Amino acid sequence: MDERLGVPVQDIWTDITVIGGTSPERLKYPTQKPLELLKRIILASSNEGDVVLDPFCGCGTAIEAAQGLGRNWIGIDVTYLAIHVIEGRLVKAFGEKIKKTYQLFGQPKDPDDARALAARDWLEFQKWAVFMLGGLPKDRAGADGGIDGIIRYHRVGIEQPNRAVVSVKGGLNVGVDDVHKLKSVVKREKAEIGILVCLKEPGAAMRREADSEGEVGPASRKVMKLQIITVDDIFERHPIDLPGMIDLPEAVPSTPAFDRPKRGKKKIEGQTEMLLPIKGEKPAEKRRGNRPIRIVDIEVTRASHRKKTK
Template identity: 35%
Template sequence: MGKKRASGSKKVQLVGKPSALVDTRVIYCGDNLDQLKKFPDGCVDLIYIDPPFNSNRNYEVFWGETKEKRAFKDRHASTQAYIEFMRPRCVELHRVLKKTGSFYYHCDWHASHYVKIMLDQIFSENQFQNEIIWQRTSAGKPIYRNLPKNADSILWFTKSDQYLFTPIMQPLTEADKATFASDDGDGRGPYNTQPIINPGDRPNLKYTYTDLTGREWSSPKTGWRFSEERMRQAESENRLAFGQTTIREKYYLREREAKGKQLSNIWTDIPIVSGEEKLGYPTQKPLALLDRIIKASSNENDIVLDAFCGCGTALVAAENLGRQWIGIDMSPTACRVMAKRLRDVCKMKEDEKLWRIGRGFIVRDLPWTEKQLREIPPFEFENWAVIALGGIPNKAQVGDMGIDGRIYPVSATPKKQEGELDFMDLWYPIQVKQKDKVGRPDIDSFEAVMMREDRTKGFFVSFDYSSDAINEIQAFFKRTGKSIIALTVKDILEEQIAHKLA
């Protein structure tokens, strides 16, 4: 372990394009299998993936702090189907990984054992480096007839033996320090000892050692850990402790404190996401976890790829650590959420012109045609429409009372003056229907929402409207003075294209 990457020939870097092979600082929206096929071989340094688990049921996605749920389809009917889904994607990920690269697969007990076998077949068993056990939470409420399942598994594979790895060092705990119980009073301070026996068989280190008093120590079965020369050196520095039957090496607290101790594969010190970091994206992983993986297995300016990137935790961690990054997610909502996060947290600009000169980032392949928008899941469609209008999607789907999002007009002042309306009260409801033709009944129910909420204006988005629906919108305005703006997907797309060209 701890092999350093063989230094290759000097990298030629283009301005704004740290890799001649792939574009970085890009979020791709789409199925990663299709996206990865466009990548060349051996172009990324580190891959982390956290695919949806094989939970074999529909699970619920909680957005924000609301109790409300959206059904998030877990498409894998069985472990077999899950592995079949993941296998071609992992084959592609293996292909795009550099020879010196590492691959981390985040999963849990549902499928980890099957995933390990699949990855052994793709990467080879010899390239399995470790299984990291990440303890997500401390034990919660007691459960009966089982142990609480509080850990995830992160399987680490490398493409070859020439992988990069920087050991993760941590400060000694008080308990660690307490084990340094001996002291020779020679000013070197407390020390502990460990045997100089080789853990594996080392025929070339089997010799009889004669110490400075002339006592002979026959070789342990597997050999010594030190060469004879090193043993002699250590003895002359008073770094050997001679017991009844074995020789042990002394190691000093002072030295260990300076170096720290190496973190093992059991990670218990990273809590689940909470507080400000929490975006409400289901399955969001903590930045600290990604920080650790990225620091251990990449250097500055290396390329980190997350092909199931959710709300972009790996991308934010990579950016903060001065790495290049590429994200892929099939959900347009996830792509928008992570773009916002990169703008807010990393202060990056989402701007094609800046990106071309090596700054900022871009999102590619967001659904951009009517045909694509007809095919995305309904809640993705709602989010797309609301965000396209500059609104805020309603987090609460149950009990949303017919409102999919809200627009807060820019004229609304954030300061509440005495006697004025709270600015948060200045909003317009948005209703979205992924329908070919919205009819009169849909408009009737939106009118009821506008009356109930006492809104003067509301927005409706769909693919088209029946003439009955349009007539009703006009009649509603005449009756109440309240206007419903009926927008089609085509209107929004044309508007966005107009903005893009402007």
Template identity: 40%
Template sequence: MAKPGKPSAVVDTRVIFCGDNLDQLRKLPDGCVDLIYIDPPFNSNRNYEVFWGETKEKRAFEDRHASTQAYIEFMRPRCVELQRVLKPTGSFYYHCDWHASHYVKVMLDQIFGENQFQNEIVWKRSSAHSDSHRYGANHDTLFFYAKGNNWTWNKLFTPYSEEYTDQNYRYVDERGRRFRVSDMTANKPGGDVSYEWRTPDGRTVRPYKGRYWAYSREKMKEMEDAGLIYYRTTGMPMLKHYLNEMPGVPLQTFWDDIKAVISGSEERLGYPTQKPLALLDRIISASSNPNDIVLDAFCGCGTALVAAQKLGRQWIGIDISPTACRVMAKRLRDVCDLREDENLWRRGHGFVVRDLPWTEAQLRKIPPFEFENWAVIALGGLPNKAKVGDMGIDGRIFPVSAAPKKEKGVMDFMNIWYPIQVKQKDKAGRPDIDSFEAVMTREDCTKGFFVSFDFSSDALSEIQAFFTKSGKIIIPLTVREILDEQIAMKLA
């Protein structure tokens, strides 16, 4: 893994900002980043659901025109900000698909200038996609723009296909190296290029009729001494090109050699919109240099940040979802061995997450499932992955007291758990407690946690009555209590 160098003097790097990127981008100075990659969710008002992958069925019922228009209106001011924060030598990649790609291209031409458009890259996501009554849509589109006329560019190559090497590299030398040959004559004379050439077996050869040698006699000699000349049976010298010295095919715009992240992929975190590291690796390698700053303003589970870190680039990530921010922080810790630590970060190492919602007012505004995740994680529990059909359980706590005894199987303690129910309500009432009691009875749990902003007095008496009747304990927790606890823990 390459080592990142010094952070930039004008902007903080190795930071994940939690929040709407429009607000976060406005805080960044002009011309401060070298490369931007974005992979925005198609439907702007379903951001969260897109991250959790619940959109496909809903899309089918939408008015396509209305959603495209809304999407472009949502993206335009963000792309204007992104263009502003890009350095004059910077590049911009917009990842999208057929839903809006044609409208996105027009919008980006307006923002960056039509002449700044460099490429439309087609990434073949899967071998086949089953679409009824039309062709299977199995690719994504990436638009590549340069901000100015002098952008960072590192030419990349892909290996030759077997078919190409079989057809072209047909010769093998005495050391087993494969090579192809090319003509050593030219049609434009310059200097002494019509001499007679002597082959190693003593024959004399001249260029074909009307042509000249492409090299001077000295150069020919030099190449022969280096073993770079192959002689045809006619004696005609040909220049050897060794396969192992060729860089490969310069990378083209059709990318079919990068697999999508699917179940079973080693890098998979379980989010349907996660992009493969190899894709980001390629973009970052081509369009930035070590220690350059890479920005992903819709960074999801942080693929661009991980790729940038691995390639020794600086990075900035922005995502509106606190869950996504936590997921990517964990990924950076696990995959890049990077520590999330304010003090370390101040000394130029590790990374930090900024602006996670920490106040009651902020927590009231985040979407319900984000709130559920926040509460469950704050209690040290595991959020329930299925957000629909969760049978009244938003998360589970596996108490430390149930850790395995030596003689028991390692996973036995997973059988002991306490349910967590979360309601993003001003006041949880008696009916809320009643349904949680039903869950506890059904699951035969002795203890459970209920989180809300407050509890009605009815709810609290019901909790007491339930304990008297069944011996089961429901612990009511307010958001304030959780926040105070976290602050206490933070100060500890």
């Protein structure tokens, strides 16, 4: 058998299955590929010690495959969601020691870097801040209902997880009104804790308003219900206080609670349709009873959700 050449791999691969919904490999990342697929590609195109470059590395399947096959690697992605996912899967696959074998570029190293990121790309700054606090951020722009992220945690002896909502604010006009809004969000979402992240030090009035909500948690672990932290605090070892242990978030939630569309009246989205002409014979005249059916050219335009369409 060792002298036989075997059957060459064909250009259509059917022996690698897709990642199923219950697969332990599944990260819920929208563009995730099977690990075996990337292993085969890397084995066929490189040798041990070579460098594998993935310029749009997403959830890091190629990175994990390259690491496991003894290749060096470089991964590039535009979002902190990808960085978070890749670091998590590398630790899961190879242990904490893997963090000492690579360098991470582009992530803020100090408060000044974080402020620069906020000025350059506010949405990515929000994601970074929520990740640094151990939570899962809102991953796209748009109305957020006052929530930029969710931190889930467990109290000892309680099966049902609790959660804290995170609101990230910037600019020079952050004040008491933002604390009031956070109070409303915490109440509306039935969250146990609210966290307000600011670029600058909050004023005394903001602190007093937050403190007025009092404490929550068991007698052995009381923490403030509303907590205000700054960019400088994020770089401290324990920037927030929780009455339990943080549940590390998965890569991407299937539909985060703060991103689920609310039930209500169906809205017709504005969308332009295109009708493509089809060459051929002119269709014969059709009739319905004694009445001819006249064929007309129509133009489909952008629909308005304010009017009913027929």
